[in-house]
Amino acid sequence: MRRLTEEVNAVSDIAIDPWLKELLRLNDEEEKMTDKQIKIVQAAVEIFSEKGFAGSSTSEIAQKAGVAEGTIFRHYKTKKELLLSIVAPMMTKLIAPFAVKDFTKVLEADYPTVEQFLRAITVNRLEFARKHFPVIKIFMHEIPFHKELREQFKETVADMVLEKAYKAIRHFQGGGQLIEIPAPTSMRLIVSSIIGLLITRFLLVPESEWDEEKEIDYTINFILHGLAPRKS
Known part of the structure; x- marks a missing residue:
């Protein structure tokens, strides 16, 4: 629980685009996103927006987010x-x-x-x-x-x-x-x-x-x- 609190508090240290702030606000009603999830989502939007879904890979999303590819699949099955x-x-x-x-x-x-x-x-x-x-x-x-x-x-x-x-x-x-x-x-x-x-x-x-x-x-x-x- 303490670790999750620390991850959530770390959000304030990340450069977050306005659209992502809105998404985080929406998710506050359900389950807060961790530091790593925020980085994954922000990287995914940038890459999906640039290359499209079919032209993107989870490996490059992971690289851009600075996380292991397995981390993505711990949060998202596909x-x-x-x-x-x-x-x-x-x-x-x-x-x-x-x-x-x-x-x-x-x-x-x-x-x-x-x-x-x-x-x-x-x-x-x-x-x-x-x-x-x-x-x-x-x-x-x-x-x-x-x-x-x-x-x-x-x-x-x-x-x-x-x-x-x-x-x-x-x-x-x-x-x-x-x-x-x-x-x-x-x-x-x-x-x-x-x-x-x-x-x-x-x-x-x-x-x-x-x-x-x-x-x-x-x-x-x-x-x-x-x-x-x-x-x-």
Whole structure:
């Protein structure tokens, strides 16, 4: 018991990224992570994020964490269990509640114009991605290959958000601000544009000079008008 207390207290001496602090806070409700677990998880996120799950090995995770490979398997039976131990708590306890609660406020707010609605959504998702991108990146890499992650996303996020989004789209269609096409199609086109902005900002050219306000404007104008020149 004394050893575990010492390991937990040692957490304060480790350089911990903000996302991992959130994960540790979530695990406080169940079982505190030891010093070695923290190092393993932080190393795993960095390597999974850089190389993907399939391209990573537990040996390089162990090397980066400064632990023996056997230590990983004392805490996690398989590499996939390690992956799910990172993504699952963040999805169910942090990302999903934040995404649903915070995003629902945006979707249910009364915006006079569709442009204001789209701007609010885009800014909201940019701030969300800025805060949680290391884990989001892993989730984006792995969701096509792991049924558990797809089902978890559908249950915790998609089902709760989509109907509210469709309702907002139908509202603007009814007011003549959006064209009459199926709401799921409108949602797909809007989401693909915003995700493209996020991927470019945080994944493709994260170090480049970036006028965020201007890029938001370009994205919204594209959603509303496409690439065709406006008629005078």
